[in-house]
Amino acid sequence: MDFREIVRRLNASLGAAMVSALAGAKDPKASYRWQKEDGSVPSDAFQARILLAHRAWRMVSDVDGDQVARQWFLGANPWLDEMSPVEAIHQDRFKAVIDAAEAMASGGFNG
Secondary structure (H helix, E strand, O other), X not given: OOHHHHHHHHHHHHOHHHHHHHHOOOOOOHHHHHHOOOOOOOOHXXXXXXXXXXXXXXXXXXXXXXXXXXXXXXXXXXXXXXXXXXXXXXXXXXXXXHHHHHHHHHOOOOO
């Protein structure tokens, strides 16, 4: 799946403002531009955060559905020291986010 399609899917699932924020953009509408075929291309760091978010989204939504995954992204997470996954992704806590997503998907945490 190409990057722009990933952004489109995350925008549809989480909303453009949240996708822009987790990537690190100050403009809440930036991810709308990233999803367009002729749109701007975000920095490598922003792209890495978006790819991680998509990976975590798939892990949780494939098991628990889109509504639960959305709540998981927004809510305080005990596996992330009560930080939301959106905030943790923005802070580049990639391993912690994937560990938390795996814990959610498996129903337990082994870290």
